[in-house]
Amino acid sequence: MKFLNPELRKIITDCYPYIESLNPAQMSAVEAGYLESDENFIIAIPTASGKTLLGVLAAIQAIMDGGRVIYTVPLISIQNEKVKEFRELEKHGISVGKDPRTSDLAVMVFESFDSLTRFSWNTLREIDLLIVDEFHMIGEYSRGPVIESAITRARKLNPAMRIVALSATLSNMDEIGEWLGARIVEHDYRPVPLHREVLDTEMFGARDKNQVVLKILERSISEDSQTLAFVSTRRFTESLASYLADRIKKKIPGDLLERFDEVAERILDVPRASGSPPTSTCLKLADCIRAGVAFHHAGLFNRQREIIEDEFRRGNILMITATPSLMYGVNLPSRTVVIRDYTRWTGQGPQRIPVFDYEQMSGRAGRPLYDDIGYSYLIAKSHDEAMELEEYYVNGEVERTNSRLMENRDALYRQIIAQVASGLASTTEDLLEFFRETFYGYQMSEGPFSNAFGLDSIQYEIETATEFLIKNRIIYPGPSGLSATEFGILIAKSSYSVETAVKLHQFASEMDELDIYRLIYELAGTPDIPLIPFKGRKSRDPVRERLMEHGIFVMDAGNSEATAAALIEWINERTEYEIENAFNVYAASTRRTAYEASRLVKFFKRICEIQGVYGYTGKLDVLAARLYYGVREDIIPLVVGVRGLGRVRARKIVETFGEDLRHVRKDELKRIDGIGEKLAEAIRGYAERSCQS
Numbered sequence: 001m002k003f004l005n006p007e008l009r010k011i012i013t014d015c016y017p018y019i020e021s022l023n024p025a026q027m028s029a030v031e032a033g034y035l036e037s038d039e040n041f042i043i044a045i046p047t048a049s050g051k052t053l054l055g056v057l058a059a060i061q062a063i064m065d066g067g068r069v070i071y072t073v074p075l076i077s078i079q080n081e082k083v084k085e086f087r088e089l090e091k092h093g094i095s096v097g098k099d100p101r102t103s104d105l106a107v108m109v110f111e112s113f114d115s116l117t118r119f120s121w122n123t124l125r126e127i128d129l130l131i132v133d134e135f136h137m138i139g140e141y142s143r144g145p146v147i148e149s150a151i152t153r154a155r156k157l158n159p160a161m162r163i164v165a166l167s168a169t170l171s172n173m174d175e176i177g178e179w180l181g182a183r184i185v186e187h188d189y190r191p192v193p194l195h196r197e198v199l200d201t202e203m204f205g206a207r208d209k210n211q212v213v214l215k216i217l218e219r220s221i222s223e224d225s226q227t228l229a230f231v232s233t234r235r236f237t238e239s240l241a242s243y244l245a246d247r248i249k250k251k252i253p254g255d256l257l258e259r260f261d262e263v264a265e266r267i268l269d270v271p272r273a274s275g276s277p278p279t280s281t282c283l284k285l286a287d288c289i290r291a292g293v294a295f296h297h298a299g300l301f302n303r304q305r306e307i308i309e310d311e312f313r314r315g316n317i318l319m320i321t322a323t324p325s326l327m328y329g330v331n332l333p334s335r336t337v338v339i340r341d342y343t344r345w346t347g348q349g350p351q352r353i354p355v356f357d358y359e360q361m362s363g364r365a366g367r368p369l370y371d372d373i374g375y376s377y378l379i380a381k382s383h384d385e386a387m388e389l390e391e392y393y394v395n396g397e398v399e400r401t402n403s404r405l406m407e408n409r410d411a412l413y414r415q416i417i418a419q420v421a422s423g424l425a426s427t428t429e430d431l432l433e434f435f436r437e438t439f440y441g442y443q444m445s446e447g448p449f450s451n452a453f454g455l456d457s458i459q460y461e462i463e464t465a466t467e468f469l470i471k472n473r474i475i476y477p478g479p480s481g482l483s484a485t486e487f488g489i490l491i492a493k494s495s496y497s498v499e500t501a502v503k504l505h506q507f508a509s510e511m512d513e514l515d516i517y518r519l520i521y522e523l524a525g526t527p528d529i530p531l532i533p534f535k536g537r538k539s540r541d542p543v544r545e546r547l548m549e550h551g552i553f554v555m556d557a558g559n560s561e562a563t564a565a566a567l568i569e570w571i572n573e574r575t576e577y578e579i580e581n582a583f584n585v586y587a588a589s590t591r592r593t594a595y596e597a598s599r600l601v602k603f604f605k606r607i608c609e610i611q612g613v614y615g616y617t618g619k620l621d622v623l624a625a626r627l628y629y630g631v632r633e634d635i636i637p638l639v640v641g642v643r644g645l646g647r648v649r650a651r652k653i654v655e656t657f658g659e660d661l662r663h664v665r666k667d668e669l670k671r672i673d674g675i676g677e678k679l680a681e682a683i684r685g686y687a688e689r690s691c692q693s
């Protein structure tokens, strides 16, 4: 650490005691002078090679010089992980948090930083250094346009702000560096060397790819090592895990079986803890884990996913079968990575995954401090295919990273609204100037693939999008040029897609009476609701019947219908487990889906008010509360009035004593399961307050 100034070295040594020296990748950045310079930098080094530390070093340096820093990341899970890691710095007088107004070092997700660049200019202008983590996501369909536009606006509003981007290695890094006016530092150091190979069924005399995965799992047992197996869908994670569990179980030594059984019980404790029977998925997961294999996807309960990740880190799970997307936000390296599926299903049929995604998955192989080498195996159906995949993936070039700003229509709409609503644009020319300064604009006008019609095509897209926004009364051509309507400002201050806003605006203008079930069905059909999807092909009649009971007739019940039916059950106090078993859906996300639905109800209420419709405020507030707490209307006051009580105990209290609790004594309350002294006290307090009001 001798290359660091004494104060910086002291802080790092104290906060990261296990880091004795900078690794070659980190040294290359320090030697390039990124700590002393005030230029923009893009630091492109492999996964798990210590990018975060480089960000921290730059942040501390800037704060020691009296500056303020924003560290922006793509996911909330990464935000929480970084805040926890950076809290250590508070011992040295550096305030760390999520709010840039109150923190020297503020960790924000891309969307929050984007929102800051629209409406919080005073705060933005106080920022001296912006660190963009996972900067390579600028090429990603949904988050890419957000960070690209936010950086573009920020550079306009606070030209003095310095940018240090932490990225995976990209093929067109020079082009991106020119757009950002940044110096590039690239290095291919990895803490654990990576062995990448394509295996095929023929070399193992295997009938299919799953048999090859089984061979790798068997080796895991003999070498006491672990494997991450990536497949393309949730259902495949489960079918592969079950296939492996059935065949490996008899080969597992007794002591390991005991450990696996303990993990399986922890998984089943999750539904038990909420007083519910396990779902079929819980039971299947527990069975697989008894053989040391766990499947991991977004349809599991958060708590179950955490147990799988923890137990894998502890060595009590041999293999996790997972979908790549969910693993993105989880720091879970493994000695071996197996990529069984290299295609993913899209509207145009099976498409090959990008080489970049292959690199990201392979990059998880090899645990720093544990493994001396990491293994990444891609599996081919035949030897010929293996040869071809070796060329394409192992020796292939990572694709160019391109802006998705124009391809993602909703992102284009949202950025036009942002520019107009924030007052930064009132004419098409203003908009054209903004988009010309984005990475998309740079690629179209300056980049190696730019063309003479680049800017004309941007102008055409802007004009078409502006017409759409005017037609939907989101912006309007006023006397002083383009302005945002109240509806447009509401969208700009939300993180909702324009599609959601327009759909709800239309629903509000067409409804003659508020039907909360129809509204739930409408919400479930918007892109901003996390779906509660069907598990498989089993009957969908229960969903259709539940919707029909509320006057909603559907021919084909899809995942939106399943989500609507699940939410209707939820506000009638069914548990996720009951919903999962009743409708054969992945109900683990019900609580989160219901929370997002309750926020959308509030957004819908604002839309009604903008349309001058105030008569449903009360009904909508009740619906938002029912979704948030998962209750029927009668116990809303109780669950709201007594923090931490929850809907199960609230229902028991009302069933036992009725709604009027004024004369119920504390000792009577404490006879109810789960009601102790503190809660009984709180309920008494609530009862007294409610009789005063």
Ligand SMILES: Nc1ncnc2c1ncn2[C@@H]1O[C@H](COP(=O)(O)OP(=O)(O)OP(=O)(O)O)[C@@H](O)[C@H]1O
Binding pocket: 018, 019, 020, 021, 022, 023, 026, 046, 047, 048, 049, 050, 051, 052, 053, 368
């Ligand atoms: N010089 C170092 N010596 C030892 N350990 C280090 C060093 N630098 C970073 N680490 C540790 O290595 C682990 C991976 O580092 P880090 O998370 O910063 O990598 P990364 O490049 O950000 O990974 P990702 O690409 O997943 O974001 C962390 O636990 C970090 O503290």
